Amino acid sequence: MPISAISLTRFHQLEPGGPVPPYDQFFIEGSWVPAIGSERLEVENPATEETITTVRMGSAGDVGAAVSAARRALPGWATTTPEQRKAHLVALRDALGARQQSLAETITADLGCPIRLTTRIQAALPVQVLSDYCDLLDSHRFTETVRNSTIVHEPVGVVAAITPWNYPLYQILCKIAPALAAGCTVVLKPSEVTPLVVWQLFEAVAEAGLPPGVLNFVLGRGPEVGEALVDHPDVDMVSFTGSTAVGRHIGGLCGARVRPVALELGGKSANIILEDADLATAVKVGVANAFLNSGQTCSAWSRMLVPASRYAEAVDMAEAAASRTTVGDPTEETTRMGPVASGPQRKRVVDFIETAVAEGARLITGGTARPADLPTGHYVAPTVLADVDPESTLAQEEVFGPVLAVIPFDDDHHAVAIANNSRYGLAGGVWSADRDRALAVAGRLQAGSIDINGAAYNSRAPFGGYKQSGLGRELGVAGLEEFLQAKAIQQ
Numbered sequence: 069m070p071i072s073a074i075s076l077t078r079f080h081q082l083e084p085g086g087p088v089p090p091y092d093q094f095f096i097e098g099s100w101v102p103a104i105g106s107e108r109l110e111v112e113n114p115a116t117e118e119t120i121t122t123v124r125m126g127s128a129g130d131v132g133a134a135v136s137a138a139r140r141a142l143p144g145w146a147t148t149t150p151e152q153r154k155a156h157l158v159a160l161r162d163a164l165g166a167r168q169q170s171l172a173e174t175i176t177a178d179l180g181c182p183i184r185l186t187t188r189i190q191a192a193l194p195v196q197v198l199s200d201y202c203d204l205l206d207s208h209r210f211t212e213t214v215r216n217s218t219i220v221h222e223p224v225g226v227v228a229a230i231t232p233w234n235y236p237l238y239q240i241l242c243k244i245a246p247a248l249a250a251g252c253t254v255v256l257k258p259s260e261v262t263p264l265v266v267w268q269l270f271e272a273v274a275e276a277g278l279p280p281g282v283l284n285f286v287l288g289r290g291p292e293v294g295e296a297l298v299d300h301p302d303v304d305m306v307s308f309t310g311s312t313a314v315g316r317h318i319g320g321l322c323g324a325r326v327r328p329v330a331l332e333l334g335g336k337s338a339n340i341i342l343e344d345a346d347l348a349t350a351v352k353v354g355v356a357n358a359f360l361n362s363g364q365t366c367s368a369w370s371r372m373l374v375p376a377s378r379y380a381e382a383v384d385m386a387e388a389a390a391s392r393t394t395v396g397d398p399t400e401e402t403t404r405m406g407p408v409a410s411g412p413q414r415k416r417v418v419d420f421i422e423t424a425v426a427e428g429a430r431l432i433t434g435g436t437a438r439p440a441d442l443p444t445g446h447y448v449a450p451t452v453l454a455d456v457d458p459e460s461t462l463a464q465e466e467v468f469g470p471v472l473a474v475i476p477f478d479d480d481h482h483a484v485a486i487a488n489n490s491r492y493g494l495a496g497g498v499w500s501a502d503r504d505r506a507l508a509v510a511g512r513l514q515a516g517s518i519d520i521n522g523a524a525y526n527s528r529a530p531f532g533g534y535k536q537s538g539l540g541r542e543l544g545v546a547g548l549e550e551f552l553q554a555k556a557i558q559q
Contacts, residue, residue: 091123091263094130094287095270097137098280104129105288109260114180114407115398115445123263126288128296131255134284138226138253139302141281146223146251153249154205156278161198163272168192171268175236178262180406180446181361182398189361194241196527197543201249204548216559221552223251224328225304228297230290230318232310233261233409234364234468237269242531242542243307244283250551252305256285257297261409263287290314298322305329305551309366312466312492312536319539330540330550332366332532334466335494338487339369340509342480343378345499345521351382353522354497355389355472359450362408363417363470367495367517367531371456371463373483376476383454383474387433390450390472395439407446408469414446417469421451424462429453429473458486466492480505484512493534497522516541 091111093100105127110119145153164171172186181190210221229243240258247254258266266285273283286293298306298321308318309332322329339357341350357369374382398406408414418436425431434451448469456463456473463473477483487496493515500506503520510518516533530546532538540550 090267091121093124094126094134094285095273096130096134096281096284096286097141098274098278101133103127103287104133105293111178111264112410113177114409117411117444117446120177120264123260123287125260126286126293128292130286130288131293131296131300134255134286135226135228135297135300135302137281137284138255139281141279142223142226142253145248145253145279145282146225148251150205150208150210150249153251154202156276156282157198157202157205157245157248159276160272160278161195161202163275164198164269165195167268167272168195171237171265174265174268175262176398176406178264179233179236179409180398182400182403182406184401184403185361190235190237193527194237197238197241198245200527200544201245201548204545205249208545208548210552214556218557218559220555220557221549222555224551224553225252226302227252227254227551228300228303228306229254229256230294230297230306230308230310231256231258233259234361234366236262237265239309240266240269242547243309246542246547247307247551248278248283250548252551253282254284255297255303256283257294258285258287260287260289295321299325301325303327307540307550308332315538328553330542331538332540332542333494333536333538334492335366335368335533335537336371336464336466336490336492337367337369337495337497337515338371338373338490338513339497340373340477340483340487340499340513341375341382342483342498342500342502342505342509343375344501344505346501347374347378347382348385349522350499351385352389355386355393355450355452357497358472359390359393359405359470362405362448364408364413364468366466366537369495369497370467370472371487372472372474373477373486374474376478379454379474379476383432383452386452386472386474390433390452393450393470395447395450396442405450405470408448409446411446413468414448417448417467417471420462420465420467420469421453421471424453424456424460424471424473427460427462428455428457429460429462430455432474434470458489464490480509484509488512488514491536494537495519495533
């Protein structure tokens with residue numbers, strides 16, 4: 069399907085028989101309501117640089133209405149049984165699952181992620197996350213006895229969920245699924261960069277029949293709508309995914325109100341390939357991981373650490389793997405990498421490449437020029453840089469683009485030291501033919517999620533970071549517990 073063939077469905081009507089522009093309303097208290105804010109924002113297809121549609125930006129007034137709705141719904145939702153909450157989440161899972169192809173096509177148009185990835189990851193994983201929390205509601209102990217105390221785990225209250233543009237549906241479900249399972253009500257502010265899928269999500273919410281006010285959304289810019297939401301006195305907790313700089317600011321606002329906050333922030337993850345590893349497989353998988361979603365993944369293995377004795381060989385393999393990465397029309401099934409999300413994002417990535425070369429890195433493949441056959445669209449060629457100083461800008465800062473730094477090390481101790489030489493600690497990988505050796509290295513890494521020999525993703529495992537990669541965890545039991553508070557009743 070060529071890019072120009074993607075058309076977005078007009079998802080809903082404000083009144084029966086009365087069609088209206090689809091992106092002028094927010095979902096508040098169980099209904100589609102006109103936005104109070106007047107600003108309209110163009111939504112661009114990053115592969116064509118054409119405007120898909122325009123969306124209405126919200127205001128502090130929209131935030132106030134949404135928070136008030138969530139506050140009114142809280143007493144009833146918080147006292148539902150786990151079985152009742154599960155029934156609603158099952159209905160939402162099924163409604164969302166029935167829309168997976170449409171969800172994938174919308175995300176491809178809005179983000180530029182290739183359709184093969186939006187189908188398998190961007191649209192499928194949110195449904196899996198919902199399924200996980202449906203299962204957890206069958207087994208989680210919300211009440212337990214410890215000696216003479218009854219420990220009750222209660223919902224924290226009204227949650228402000230603020231999500232990023234790179235996984236526009238998955239990141240939403242990582243927050244709203246556990247929050248709803250815990251008995252919290254939610255006001256969602258999705259990113260205005262890739263907003264279109266949220267209307268489809270809330271059509272599924274309406275179809276699933278969640279009680280009015282339990283789940284609401286308002287779209288808007290961070291400094292206006294995000295700030296109003298985070299600082300609203302009737303919000304009990306904030307869950308944010310995004311940049312470390314914004315996370316610091318949100319953390320400060322929440323600290324001033326003594327309000328719990330969960331922050332999933334940046335990363336500069338290291339992929340350590342030990343000398344006894346299957347080098348060809350480790351490099352191939354490592355390059356694919358670094359370039360997934362055009363490198364716009366917080367947990368991307370953007371630093372590849374290889375033994376000095378095998379360094380030249382590994383660099384050649386990385387170059388070959390990058391050259392096999394098919395870049396182009398994201399609606400084509402054969403495309404492995406699409407554009408980055410926007411013009412400003414492309415400039416940011418290109419600036420990092422220029423800085424890396426200026427600081428002494430050796431450009432192996434890719435670079436700042438657009439791919440020759442893609443004159444239109446925010447494309448960045450898959451880029452590999454060697455001889456990267458571990459203290460350099462490229463090794464220390466999150467690029468959020470398809471740029472891989474290859475760094476040599478002398479021994480296991482040296483590899484761990486380089487990997488831990490970062491203000492971030494989100495994820496990483498270790499490769500070795502000796503499982504115990506790999507586990508020993510993984511145990512010394514200061515990061516929240518480590519894969520051994522390319523292990524499979526686990527949606528039940530806690531996800532989150534050390535150091536400036538954030539506070540708290542998402543997914544699984546740990547993700548559920550972020551939205552609960554404990555009460556001890558002695559008797």
